[in-house]
Every structure is written in structure tokens, then in C-alpha cells.
Amino acid sequence: MYRRIRFKHFFFVVSIFVLGMAQGSFAQGQTINGFDTDNKKSGPWQLISDDGILLEEGSYYKGLKEGIWKGFYPDGTIKHEITFKEGIANGPAKFYFPDGSIWEEGVWREAFWVGEYRLYHPGGQPAYEFNYNSIGKRQGEQRYYYPDGTIKYKGKWEGGSIDGHVEVYDSIGQLQTIRNYEDGVFENSSEMSRGMPEDPASSSDKVISPFHGTGYHTAYKLNGNIYQKGYYREGVLHNGEEYVYDNSGKLRQIRIYDNGKLVKIKSGTELESRQ
Numbered sequence: 099m100y101r102r103i104r105f106k107h108f109f110f111v112v113s114i115f116v117l118g119m120a121q122g123s124f125a126q127g128q129t130i131n132g133f134d135t136d137n138k139k140s141g142p143w144q145l146i147s148d149d150g151i152l153l154e155e156g157s158y159y160k161g162l163k164e165g166i167w168k169g170f171y172p173d174g175t176i177k178h179e180i181t182f183k184e185g186i187a188n189g190p191a192k193f194y195f196p197d198g199s200i201w202e203e204g205v206w207r208e209a210f211w212v213g214e215y216r217l218y219h220p221g222g223q224p225a226y227e228f229n230y231n232s233i234g235k236r237q238g239e240q241r242y243y244y245p246d247g248t249i250k251y252k253g254k255w256e257g258g259s260i261d262g263h264v265e266v267y268d269s270i271g272q273l274q275t276i277r278n279y280e281d282g283v284f285e286n287s288s289e290m291s292r293g294m295p296e297d298p299a300s301s302s303d304k305v306i307s308p309f310h311g312t313g314y315h316t317a318y319k320l321n322g323n324i325y326q327k328g329y330y331r332e333g334v335l336h337n338g339e340e341y342v343y344d345n346s347g348k349l350r351q352i353r354i355y356d357n358g359k360l361v362k363i364k365s366g367t368e369l370e371s372r373q
Contacts, residue, residue: 134160156182171196180206195220195359210234220359223247225334231257242333244269250333253277269325321347334358 134140138161145154152174156167162185169177175198181189192203199222204215211234217226224243231237235258242250248271253264259282266275276288316327328338336358342351349369354362 136160161185204230207232207234219243219245219334221245229255245334258282323347323349328355331358 130142130144131139132141132143139158140160142157143155144152147153151172152170154167154169156163157165163182164184165182167180167182169180171177173196175196176194178194179190179192180187181191183189186208187206188208189205190203191206193201195201199220200218202215202217204211205213211228211230212232213230215226215228215230216224219225223245224241224247225245226243227241228236229238229240236255237257239252239254241252244250248269249267251264251266254261260279261282263279264277265273266277268274274289278285278287311333312331314329317325319325323343324341326335326338326340329336330338335355338355340353340355341349342353344350350365352364352369353360354364
């Protein structure tokens with residue numbers, strides 16, 4: 099489950115391909131778009147849709163994209179900032195949610211990320227903090243987080259594979275399990291024992307069935323209440339529901355997530371049939 103991270107790279111590569119091909123299909127405004135003496139695109143350019151919507155802006159040098167190119171959503175909100183060198187995406191890159199908050203950022207080298215990379219939850223907290231070596235393999239400590247910023251799991255990678263073990267934490271940041279690996283292959287896991295019994299009132303809110311993979315899952319709290327259910331991507335609820343209770347255990351809200359973003363909160367009379 100710790101290897102299913104490449105889907106975002108596919109999205110990035112497809113995006114870069116589309117950006118590179120876009121210049122042949124967009125209507126070009128002539129106010130700033132210019133050419134050099136060899137009739138190659140040069141200087142500041144804007145790529146405009148047939149409907150007059152600004153899609154991208156940046157600069158050309160000798161007919162190739164150069165420097166930072168910005169992409170925009172239809173409402174004008176920034177969508178991405180990608181650094182180009184001689185027409186190839188090569189350098190710092192950022193992608194944004196439609197509300198303008200950061201989605202992912204790192205350094206792109208032609209076909210892969212290098213160095214520090216971060217992917218964010220819609221609320222602004224980091225979802226992943228990865229490190230890549232010079233050939234795009236995960237290297238060093240890697241971290242995953244819950245939407246509130248609490249550590250979910252962490253471990254060290256060597257040349258793209260898990261090196262040793264991965265620590266798994268519950269939703270309040272307490273270490274629950276150590277998963278042991280040999281040459282990147284899972285071997286066994288060790289559950290962490292508690293030195294003293296816990297106060298049930300303080301522990302009832304813990305999640306006892308966290309999910310760190312990709313797929314459908316229902317997570318429960320220690321008191322038996324459902325915490326989340328739906329489709330997850332790398333341990334993050336992507337499409338589904340999250341349940342919020344008061345101190346007495348009564349359901350107060352159901353938060354609906356679509357494509358990783360909170361889209362609706364049910365409360366009051368909308369919950370009466372569920373009580």
C-alpha cells in the first residue's frame with residue numbers, strides 16, 4: 099500500500115504534455131505575443147481560449163517556453179506555476195486547488211520529482227512530505243499526515259524502497275504499529291502495548307481501524323461509532339462521509355467529501371433519520 103503514489107505523477111506528466119501541445123490550438127492575442135527575427139515565438143505570451151479566457155501566460159525564447167509559466171482556472175484563479183528550460187518542464191512547480199490554496203509543490207526534472215516534495219489536504223495541512231533523490235526515487239524519511247496535521251505514518255526509504263520499518267500512528271498521534279520490511283518487502287508488524295490502562299472517557303474518540311491504502315474502507319472509533327467511510331487515496335478520504343459527535347457520543351454533523359474536498363455539512367434535521 100505504500101507504493102501506490104504514482105497516480106499524481108501520471109497527472110503531472112499528462113498536464114505537461116497538454117501544456118506543450120496547447121500552443122497549436124489556442125487563439126493567440128496579438129497585444130503582447132511576439133516573434134523574433136527568425137519568426138519564432140519570443141518574449142511574453144498569453145494563451146487564450148476561443149472563448150477569450152486566459153489559460154496560460156509566460157515567456158518564449160527562440161520558440162521554446164522559458165521561465166515560469168502560469169496556468170489558470172476559468173474564473174482566473176491560478177491553477178499552476180511550472181518552470182520551463184528550453185521548452186521542457188524543469189525546475190520548481192506548484193499546483194493549486196480551485197480556491198487558490200496550494201495542492202502540491204516540489205522540483206520537477208523532465209520526468210520526475212527531485213528533492214523535497216509536498217502534497218496538501220484541501221484544508222491546507224500537508225498530506226505527504228516526501229524526499230526524492232536525483233533520479234526520482236524516494237530517499238530518506240517520508241511522512242504522511244491526517245487532515246488535521248497529525249502524523250499518520252513515517253519511515254525511511256532507500257532508492258525507492260522502504261528501508262527497515264514504517265511507524266503507524268492513530269488519529270491523535272500515538273504510535274500504534276511498527277511495520278517491518280526486508281529489502282522493501284513487508285515481513286511482519288509489531289503492535290505497541292500500553293503500560294497503563296487508559297481512561298475510557300479519554301480514549302473513546304480514538305480511531306481503531308485507520309486505513310493507509312487506496313480503496314473503500316469504513317473506519318470506527320473505539321466506542322464503536324463510525325468515523326469515516328468511503329473511498330480513500332493513500333489513506334486520505336477522497337469520496338465519502340466523515341462523522342462528528344459531541345462529548346456524549348451523539349451525532350452532530352456528517353461532512354461530505356467529493357474529490358478530496360469538503361463539499362457539504364449535514365446537521366440538524368438532516369440527521370434525524372440517522373439518530
